[in-house]
Amino acid sequence: MIESPVAHRTVDVDGISTFYREAGPADAPVVLLPHGYPSSSFQFRNLMPRLGDRWRLVAPDLPGFGYTRADRRRFAYTFDAYAEFLERFTVVLGLSRYAIYLQDYGSQFGLRLAMSAPDRVAALVIQNGDIYEDQHGPKYEPLKRMWADPSPRALASIAEHVSEEGFRDEFVGEVPAAIVERISPDLWTLSWAQVGRPPGPDNLVHLLADQRSTVDWFPRQQKYLREHRPPTLIVWGPHDGYMPAGAAHAYLRDLPDAELHLLDGGHWLLETHLDEVVALMRDFLGRVHGL
Numbered sequence: 254m255i256e257s258p259v260a261h262r263t264v265d266v267d268g269i270s271t272f273y274r275e276a277g278p279a280d281a282p283v284v285l286l287p288h289g290y291p292s293s294s295f296q297f298r299n300l301m302p303r304l305g306d307r308w309r310l311v312a313p314d315l316p317g318f319g320y321t322r323a324d325r326r327r328f329a330y331t332f333d334a335y336a337e338f339l340e341r342f343t344v345v346l347g348l349s350r351y352a353i354y355l356q357d358y359g360s361q362f363g364l365r366l367a368m369s370a371p372d373r374v375a376a377l378v379i380q381n382g383d384i385y386e387d388q389h390g391p392k393y394e395p396l397k398r399m400w401a402d403p404s405p406r407a408l409a410s411i412a413e414h415v416s417e418e419g420f421r422d423e424f425v426g427e428v429p430a431a432i433v434e435r436i437s438p439d440l441w442t443l444s445w446a447q448v449g450r451p452p453g454p455d456n457l458v459h460l461l462a463d464q465r466s467t468v469d470w471f472p473r474q475q476k477y478l479r480e481h482r483p484p485t486l487i488v489w490g491p492h493d494g495y496m497p498a499g500a501a502h503a504y505l506r507d508l509p510d511a512e513l514h515l516l517d518g519g520h521w522l523l524e525t526h527l528d529e530v531v532a533l534m535r536d537f538l539g540r541v542h543g544l
Contacts, residue, residue, distance in 0.1 A: 257305025272320035276305030286312035289357020293319025385503035392494030400465030490518035
């Protein structure tokens with residue numbers, strides 16, 4: 254297999270100059286790749302060349318991350334705003350049918366996109382993106398205390414983690430030491446370099462505080478999965494303080510026919526288990542998404 258080149262482009266989405274990466278033929282079946290916190294389309298830099306021979310991969314930098322800049326006068330930094338922005342991005346690019354990769358915050362934005370137009374969803378690939386509150390891991394506890402009491406003191410305690418060292422913990426987390434060696438420090442140093450200047454950290458604290466709004470969406474997202482049963486591949490890293498293995502298995506309550514694979518990694522599997530994820534995605538997408 255010859256790896257496909259990745260193009261780096263910008264497009265105007267409602268007045269926001271939006272950076273995105275793209276690989277693969279323009280007429281190929283689309284795989285949409287919304288990124289997680291605190292990363293950007295950079296997290297898909299190695300996946301895209303490996304699938305671009307048969308699929309069109311599209312990965313935007315969402316506002317406030319990577320190379321897409323937007324202040325709070327133009328963009329609200331809420332989950333509702335990001336979900337609406339992702340939908341507008343697909344309209345501007347003319348994407349009418351797609352598989353969606355759901356990971357971390359990108360799972361919330363991507364699922365809301367799927368719910369807004371179920372007929373456009375060819376498939377889902379779910380990788381450490383949770384919608385079952387009873388399976389939340391212990392790393393959620395500080396966030397939940399802040400959601401229950403969003404006082405200035407509580408927000409300040411969360412703001413301490415919006416830092417380069419805090420970003421490192423997001424990427425390395427609970428991954429075993431032998432596997433941590435595979436995770437490049439470029440992830441947290443680049444992410445912090447891009448968002449660490451004011452008002453970037455304040456915008457991210459605002460977004461973290463708004464994460465409590467996602468819990469109310471969980472029952473609706475579960476209902477969408479039950480009713481529409483999109484073809485789904487679940488590939489998961491259980492070494493994850495936010496989303497342990499139980500968070501993956503919980504999807505089978507609503508998607509009993511989904512394929513589930515637990516790999517020996519954590520929240521950022523594309524950094525540690527790329528070959529395994531690529532093989533699973535090529536097989537799955539080849540069966541359900543056009544080629």
